[in-house]
Amino acid sequence: MGILVNKDSKVIVQGMTGREGASHSRAMKEFGTQVVAGVTPGKGGLDFEGWPIYNSVAEAKEATGANVSIIFVPPAGAADAVLEAAHAAIPLIILITEGVPTVDMMKAVQEVKALDAQSREHGGEGVRLIGGNCPGLVTNGEAKVGIMPNKIYTQPGRIGLISRSGTLTYEAAKLLNDAGMGTSTTVGIGGDPVIGTTFADVLPMFEADDGTDAIVVIGEIGGADEEAAAEYIKGHMKKPVVAFISGRSAPAGKRMGHAGAIIMGNVGTPESKLAAFKDASVPVADTMPEIIDLVKAALHQ
Numbered sequence: 001m002g003i004l005v006n007k008d009s010k011v012i013v014q015g016m017t018g019r020e021g022a023s024h025s026r027a028m029k030e031f032g033t034q035v036v037a038g039v040t041p042g043k044g045g046l047d048f049e050g051w052p053i054y055n056s057v058a059e060a061k062e063a064t065g066a067n068v069s070i071i072f073v074p075p076a077g078a079a080d081a082v083l084e085a086a087h088a089a090i091p092l093i094i095l096i097t098e099g100v101p102t103v104d105m106m107k108a109v110q111e112v113k114a115l116d117a118q119s120r121e122h123g124g125e126g127v128r129l130i131g132g133n134c135p136g137l138v139t140n141g142e143a144k145v146g147i148m149p150n151k152i153y154t155q156p157g158r159i160g161l162i163s164r165s166g167t168l169t170y171e172a173a174k175l176l177n178d179a180g181m182g183t184s185t186t187v188g189i190g191g192d193p194v195i196g197t198t199f200a201d202v203l204p205m206f207e208a209d210d211g212t213d214a215i216v217v218i219g220e221i222g223g224a225d226e227e228a229a230a231e232y233i234k235g236h237m238k239k240p241v242v243a244f245i246s247g248r249s250a251p252a253g254k255r256m257g258h259a260g261a262i263i264m265g266n267v268g269t270p271e272s273k274l275a276a277f278k279d280a281s282v283p284v285a286d287t288m289p290e291i292i293d294l295v296k297a298a299l300h301q
Contacts, residue, residue: 001184001209001210001211001212002139002140002142002184002185002209002211002212003139003160003184003185003187003202003205003206003209003212004092004128004130004137004139004185004187004205005033005068005092005137005138005139005142005143005144005145005185006139006142006143007032007034007142007143008034009033009034009067009068009092009142009143009145010034010036010064010065010066010067010068011028011033011034011035011036011066011068011069011070011143011145012035012036012037012038012039012054012057012060012061012064012066012068012069012070012090013025013035013037013038013039013051013069013070013072014038014039014040014057014069014070014071014072014073014081014084014085015038015039015040015071015072015073015081016037016038016039016040016048016051016053016072017038017040017043017046017048017053018040018072020072020096021038021072022048022049024070024072024096024146024147025038025049025051026049027144027147027150028070028143028144028145028146030150031138031143031144031150031153032141032142032143032144033143033144033145034143035051036051036060036064036065036066037051037052037053037054037060037063037064037066038051038052038053038054038060039053039054039055039056039057039059039060039069040053040055041055041056042055043055044056044059052064056084056088057069057084057085057088057090058084058087058088061088061089061090066090067090067091067092067125068090068091068092068093068094068145069085069090069092069093069094070093070094070096070136070145070146071085071093071094071095071096071097071131072096072097073097074097075097075098075099075100075101076101078095078097078100078104078132079100079101079104079105079107079108081095082095082108082112082129082196083108083111083112086111086112086115086127086129087115089115089119089124089125089127090127091125091126091127091128092128092130092145093112093127093128093129093130093196094129094130094131094134094136094137094145094146095129095130095131095132095133095134095190095196096131096132096133096134096135096136096146096147097131097132097133098132098133098191098192099133100132100133100192102192102193102194105132105192105194105195106194108129109129109194109195109196112127112128112129112196115127116128128196128197129195129196129197130187130188130189130190130195130196130197131188131189131190131192131195131196131197132190132192132195132196133190133191133192133195134146134166134188134189134190134191134195135147135148135166135169135170135188136148136188137185137186137187137188138153138183138185138186139184139185140153140154140155140156140157140182140183140184140185140186141156146188147166148169148170148173148186148188149170152170152173152174152177153173153177153183153186154177155176155177155180155181155182155183156182156183156184157176157177157181157182157183157184158181158182158184158211158212158213158214159176159181159182159183159184159212159213159214159215159216159295160183160184160185160186160187160206160209160212160214160215160216161173161176161183161185161186161187161215161216161218162186162187162189162199162202162203162206162215162216162217162218163186163187163188163189163217163218163219164188164189164190164191164218164219164220164225165188165191165218165220165246166188166191168218168244168246168288169186169188169218171288172216172218172244172288172291173186175288175289175291175292176216176291176292176295179292181292181295184206184209184211184212185206185209185212187202189202189225191220193223198225198228198229199217199219199225199226199228199229199232200225200228200229200231200232203215203229203232203233203236203237203241204232204236206239207236207237207238207239212239213239213240213299214239214240214241214242214295214298214299215237215239215240215241215242216241216242216243216244216291216295217229217241217242217243217244217282218243218244218246219243219244219245219246219273220245220246221245221246221269221270221273226243226245226273226276226277227272227273227276230273230276230277230279230280230282231276231280233280233282234279234280234281240295240298240299241280241282241298242282242283242284242285242291242294242295242298243277243282243283243284243285244284244285244288244290244291245270245273245274245284283297283298
């Protein structure tokens with residue numbers, strides 16, 4: 001079953017006519033995703049490789065019934081692209097762009113949350129933002145809305161995967177695939193300091209999903225998302241969770257690649273994350289391949 005996206009998802013691509021948008025639109029279509037249209041202001045009416053292009057998200061949604069938007073817009077305009085989709089009441093918005101100014105993202109995330117609450121208050125589906133600086137998400141055998149390599153996601157399975165890292169998302173999915181387990185849905189939440197959806201937001205979705213038996217969390221040093229996830233797991237999760245924390249061997253003061261990998265005081269350190277997961281009875285793999293062993297142990301395989 002999986003979460004968030006499936007074979008019925010209808011996807012529009014904001015920035016489809018750009019190089020990255022075009023390339024990944026093709027790859028999503030090849031995966032089997034229903035990519036229904038693109039949005040590029042000023043190019044409305046264009047036929048782009050068989051896809052209609054609209055000037056606005058609202059026009060694209062009205063014409064196609066789209067319920068998902070993926071954004072390939074340069075950093076300076078990315079937050080505005082998110083808000084355009086949110087105000088058009090697109091229920092799921094995936095922001096791939098990295099390097100979006102933090103102040104812009106703070107404002108966008110706050111407004112998206114307000115629109116989500118307003119929508120739900122009036123009986124709507126709500127509005128969810130995933131990212132920025134994320135690889136997107138994929139439900140094996142059904143739909144990919146992101147930039148993950150298609151060839152990795154060939155084994156539909158029952159393991160949910162949530163990750164802050166892009167490349168480690170792919171590695172974990174490949175390991176699960178090669179072990180014959182596969183994944184139900186993979187969600188890359190993004191590595192920036194301000195993101196729309198956190199580990200703790202995704203975990204209850206997997207807990208409620210009949211197609212997911214266990215969850216793998218791929219975290220990083222910096223920030224407090226992993227600690228918040230551990231707190232949620234301890235209080236609410238019944239399904240087994242396995243974790244991996246990248247950057248544990250980084251020297252003190254070392255600058256990491258992700259903007260969100262910032263340690264402040266004792267928060268965000270490898271020690272604080274390991275302690276939080278230990279308190280929540282979540283086993284943490286020392287290496288990526290060890291994730292498979294821990295998942296098998298958790299499922300008594």
